[in-house]
Amino acid sequence: MDIVKGKISKKSLMELRKKVLEDWPTGAEVNLQEGVKYQLSLPENMNFAKALAQADAEKKVLLQPRAGVALVEEHIRLLKYLEPECDLLPTTIDAYTRQNRYEEAQRGIDKSQAAGQSLLNGFPAVNHGIKKCKMLVESLEKPVEVRHGTPDARLLAEITLAAGFSSFEGGGISYNIPYTKKVPLEKSIAYWQYIDRLSGYYEDEGVSINREPFGPLSGTLVPPFISHSIAIIEGLLALEQGVRSITLGYGQAGNLIQDVAAIISLRELADEYFHQSGYDDYALSTVFHQWMGGFPEDESKAYGVISWGAVAAALSKATKVIVKTPHEAMGIPTKEANRQGLICTRQVVSMLADQEMPQTQQLLDEVALIKRETRCVIDKVFELGGDCLALGAVQAFKAGVLDVPFAPSTANPGRLMPVRDNHGAIRLLDRGGVPISDDIYEIHKELIQERAKEEGREPGFQMVIDDIYAISKGKLVGRGNYKAKTKK
């Protein structure tokens, strides 16, 4: 399918659906009317959008883990084990399903059954089909979101939404650029217009489906204004198709001021652009992702990283926080480690519930800077797209106006290079083709120069590599050997 200008009509949605449902035999089980009826039959506490709206009103920070295994019974056991320690549940989808490789997912299910343990890194919801997904939803007491990384998640959305999942992560940019190699952006954006329209259909029928563009992108030194620009564009694309519950995300950078400023500016900028585009009847929330980069292997150190993420989430007043585990460095965690990450985060978030981040000049300046940077980018994307923001986004990647550091997609320009400043905030070493104004770029250069002077070396790629490994080695700023030499 191709990008549609404006809202997809109900008639063309119904036509497109026929083909999508033929992709795998379980698609035949989907009936949209029954899906709506089933969603309406579920108790209110199972609706994700309601849980978020309530938390937002009460200024609470909700906790959500990541979790998914190959087999249904095993996955139910896992989620029930995590449920008491979190507020919102996930179902993380395996990597084969994310690439629509359902036959390989089936082999993974069969091998897992034979091995008596999961050999997939997530839950293959399409292969399991509606009946088993409903079984999962019905054994839980908290709302469940589909979390994945799928450029073409149309069938996955059809099956999971009809089976009672009420939140769906992803977007045409955020589930393409960081997750694929060769899927054309114009294709993935079109697929996600379909998913937003399908969610919009449920919304029209009285079932609010929460949509969450994936904030952290590559999870590696992403400057806040880059992820903000993409999050807001995907938010607007979702609104256009009738979605009304939107959660915009951001991945922890590590510098507290920048992180708190990021969540504040994300919300304010989103409201600004949404209103400006004529939308007033939406529910906006935010999600803060604990550190998405490399973790220390030592579990005590990992708890330190998790706690610091919990601090930033709590002080920034994000609506929810996605929690990491002490096994992060090793890959997929045990259920025990997953729960420990939640318990650790809960402790910190609860202790900070009654504390406020002081509105210092430094914080206000950072908020203002992120806003100016984001506007430079989004306004250019609007300009490129004319009357179609979706096409504007495609053009923007081609022109280098949007650029995600360390992303695998060939559609990504990969010219922008970030690095930390002397205090660990993420700045631009090279802006590439991103239209940051010269005066803002100058600010970045000065801040990086301050670090270079401190370390007695020129800013360059080695600094970037040092930054990437820094947290797993116990620091935020990758000083290399330079500082150690001068201080000893």
Next chain:
Amino acid sequence: MKTATMILGVIGSDCHAVGNKILERVFSDAGFKVINLGVMVSQDEYIDAAIETGAEVIMVSSLYGHGEIDCQGFRERCVERGLHRVIIYVGGNLVIGKTPREQVIAKFEQMGYDRVFMPDVDLESVIELLREDIKKQRLGNESISKY
């Protein structure tokens, strides 16, 4: 030493790109000719590239947990397609769940990988081992690969 060509890539449906970009840089700086296939590389794509470029080394990464499934049968596939002497290294988060590293190494060595690395390995030591292995392989009389 004549410049050795290496095929670099992340196997299977894995899209972890950060380490791949760093490996490309570090191995190039160390003097290898690096053909980087990027993320989501199939077994046959590595082999095609190795045949095309006469590469002596295939460097496989896997970070997402499906390594065990994706890496199975790779050595046999290489032999089947005429690559009898290629050195294959594998590294990353190779299995699901916390498994003792000795077990992981044994499992992948059994599969025919010449050397198996964990994510925390020092890249300088990998480069040293690689230089030695290439030297031995070129001498030819004692193949470091058992195939």
